[in-house]
Amino acid sequence: MSQIYNRVALIGLGLIASSMFWAIKRAGLAGEVTGYARGQATRDTARRIGLCDRVCDSAAEAVKDADLVVLCVPVGAMEQVARDIAPGLKPGATVSDVGSVKRAVIEAVAPHLPDDVYFVPAHPLAGTEHSGPESGFAELFDDRWCILVPVPDTPDAPVAQLRALWEGMGAYVDEMEADHHDLVLAVTSHAPHLIAYTMVGVADDLRRVTDSEVIKYSAAGFRDFTRIAASDPTMWRDVFLNNKEATLEILGRFTEELFALQRAIRTGDGEHLHDYFTRTRAIRRGIIQAGQDTDAPDFGRKKTTQ
Amino acid sequence: MSQIYNRVALIGLGLIASSMFWAIKRAGLAGEVTGYARGQATRDTARRIGLCDRVCDSAAEAVKDADLVVLCVPVGAMEQVARDIAPGLKPGATVSDVGSVKRAVIEAVAPHLPDDVYFVPAHPLAGTEHSGPESGFAELFDDRWCILVPVPDTPDAPVAQLRALWEGMGAYVDEMEADHHDLVLAVTSHAPHLIAYTMVGVADDLRRVTDSEVIKYSAAGFRDFTRIAASDPTMWRDVFLNNKEATLEILGRFTEELFALQRAIRTGDGEHLHDYFTRTRAIRRGIIQAGQDTDAPDFGRKKTTQ
Ligand SMILES: NC(=O)c1ccc[n+]([C@@H]2O[C@H](COP(=O)([O-])OP(=O)(O)OC[C@H]3O[C@@H](n4cnc5c(N)ncnc54)[C@H](OP(=O)(O)O)[C@@H]3O)[C@@H](O)[C@H]2O)c1
Ligand SMILES: NC(=O)c1ccc[n+]([C@@H]2O[C@H](COP(=O)([O-])OP(=O)(O)OC[C@H]3O[C@@H](n4cnc5c(N)ncnc54)[C@H](OP(=O)(O)O)[C@@H]3O)[C@@H](O)[C@H]2O)c1
The missing domain is CATH 1.10.3660.10 (6-phosphogluconate dehydrogenase C-terminal like domain)
Structure with missing residues (x-):
C-alpha cells in the first residue's frame, strides 16, 4: 500500500486513535503520524508503547503542517478540540473525526474551522468494550464499515483521499447523509x-x-x-x-x-x-x-x- | 472417568441431547445410551451420524431398562413425553430433564411418574443458537453450570449420581429451589x-x-x-x-x-x-x-x- 497523506495528526489517543495508528503503520499510509492527548499520563503511555511517531504536548503542535487531522475524542469534547486546533491548521488540510454521532458533531465542529480546510466527518463501525491508548490494534477496522458523511459542497478529492486511507486501514467505506x-x-x-x-x-x-x-x-x-x-x-x-x-x-x-x-x-x-x-x-x-x-x-x- | 449409569436414555435428540451423548462418550460415563426423537427424519439423521448407541422407534423402547432417562424436548412437550414413558420405566430409575424452566416442568411431569422412580429435574446453563441432532458437541457443558432442582423428599443417592454425571460431562453443579x-x-x-x-x-x-x-x-x-x-x-x-x-x-x-x-x-x-x-x-x-x-x-x- 502506498502513502496517502504526508502527515496525519490524531487528537485523542484512545481505542480508535491507537488502532488507526497501528493500521496506518501496517500499510504505510502516512509519512508521519503525530498525536496528542489531553492527559499527561496518556501521552506518557503513548510514548512508552511507541504509539505515534511523535507525541506532542499541545494540540496546536500536533496539527502543525498536518495534511489530515482526525478528532478521536468523545463526541461531547469535539467542539472544544475544534476551537483549540483551528488557528494552527494548514490551509488545504482535511479535518475528520471518528465520532459515533454525526449531525451533532458537524454542528459542533464546522463553525470553528477556517474556510481553507476541508471537513470530512467519518465514523468507523468498529470498536470493543475497552478504551485508552493501550487497547488499540491494527486489525480493528479489517472488514468493518467506515461511514463518511461529507458536508455539502465538499470537493471530491479530499473525500476520495480519506476513503483511500480507511480502505488502506482495512475497512469498507460507505457515504451517507448525517441524519x-x-x-x-x-x-x-x-x-x-x-x-x-x-x-x-x-x-x-x-x-x-x-x-x-x-x-x-x-x-x-x-x-x-x-x-x-x-x-x-x-x-x-x-x-x-x-x-x-x-x-x-x-x-x-x-x-x-x-x-x-x-x-x-x-x-x-x-x-x-x-x-x-x-x-x-x-x-x-x-x-x-x-x-x-x-x-x-x-x-x-x-x-x-x- | 468411570461409568456412572449402566444405561441412559435420551428422549428428544436436539442440541442438548446430542451434546450430552458426545460428552457422555468422551468420558465413558454410561454403558449404553439409547435415544428417541419424535420425527423419523431426526432419528434417521441420528443413526447416520452415530448419535446414540441405539436409536429407538418409540420412547417406550428407549426407556426400557434405562437407569437414567433424560427428557430433552421443549418445555411444552414434557408432559406428553412423561405420559408416554411412564408405563415403561424401570423401578428405581432416575428421570431427569434439561428444560430451561423448572416449576412448570415439575408440575407437568411429576404427577405422571410412577412412585418407584426418582425425579431429579436439571437445567444445564449452556446452549447455542443452533438446534437439532447435528448441532451438538462434547464441549458444550465444559466449565458451564448445571442446576439441579431436586423435588422434596428425594433421597440423596440419585441426586449425587446425577451430579456425578454432569460433572463428568464437564459442568459445575449447583442445587437450587425451583422458584x-x-x-x-x-x-x-x-x-x-x-x-x-x-x-x-x-x-x-x-x-x-x-x-x-x-x-x-x-x-x-x-x-x-x-x-x-x-x-x-x-x-x-x-x-x-x-x-x-x-x-x-x-x-x-x-x-x-x-x-x-x-x-x-x-x-x-x-x-x-x-x-x-x-x-x-x-x-x-x-x-x-x-x-x-x-x-x-x-x-x-x-x-x-x-
Ligand atoms: N469505542 C468504540 O467502540 C467506538 C467506535 C467507533 C467510534 N467511536 C468514537 O471514537 C471516539 C473516541 O472513542 P475511543 O473509544 O477511542 O475513546 P477512548 O479510548 O476513551 O479515548 C478517548 C480519548 O479522548 C481524550 N479525551 C477525552 N475527553 C477529552 C476532552 N474533554 N478533551 C480532550 N480530549 C479528551 C482522552 O484523553 P485522555 O486519555 O488524556 O483523557 C483519550 O485520549 C468517540 O467519539 C467515540 O464516539 C468509538
Ligand atoms: N438450546 C439451548 O440453548 C438450551 C439450553 C439449556 C436447556 N435447553 C432446554 O433443552 C430442551 C431441548 O432443547 P434443544 O435446544 O436441545 O432443542 P432442539 O435442538 O430443538 O431439539 C428438540 C428435540 O425435541 C423433540 N421434540 C420437539 N417437540 C416435541 C414434541 N412435541 N414431542 C416430542 N418431542 C419433541 C425434537 O424432535 P424432532 O427433531 O423429531 O422434532 C428434537 O429432537 C428444551 O427444554 C430447552 O428448554 C435448551
Missing part, C-alpha cells in the same frame, strides 16, 4: 447499548438474586449484554445526549413492541410469540452471509482472540 | 432473550432503515442481539409461556429503568447516564473473573471456533 447515519446507528448501536445497560442495571438491582448468581449463570444470554454494557461511560453518555431524537424514537418503538410481546406472554398467545421469533431469525442469516459474524456457535469465547 | 431457579433464569436468560428478539424485530420493521443497512452495520452492538434472537422459536415460546410470572416481573422492572434512562436522555441529565453506565461495568468484571467470558475484545469473531 440518516444517526438513525441507522440508533438502530444498530445506540438503542441496543442503552437496552443492554438497562438490563444489566436491573440485574444488579434485584435484591432476591445475588450478584454472584447473576455472574455465575450469565452464559445464557446475559453475558453478551454485560460486554456491551462495559463500554466507556463517558463515550456513551455523549452519544445519547448527542443523538437524542433518533435514539428516543427507536426506544419508543422498542417499548411498543415489548409491550405487545409482554401481553402475548400474559395472555398465553403462543402463536404471536412463535411468529415473532421466527421472523427475527432471517436477519441473523443475513448478517452471517454478509460476513459480519460467524455461524460457529458461541459457547463462551475462549482466551484465543487477539 | 428461585426460575427467577434467576428470568434475569440472566429469559428477559435478555425477549429483549433481544424485540430489538431485532424493531430493526426489521423500520421502513426508513433498510434491512441491508441493518445487516451491514450490525457490528456495533446489534450483532450480539441477532445471535441471541436466532434461537429456536419453539423452545423460546415454551420458555416464556412457562415462566410467565418471573419473566413479566423482570420485564416490568426493565421498562421502569428504561423509562428513567429515556427521561435522562430527554432532559440532558448526563450525570444520571454516566453514573448508571459506571455501575454496570462492575458486573462485567465479575463475569470475567468468574471465567464465564474472556476479556479479549470481541471484534467480530472469526471462523475459528469449533
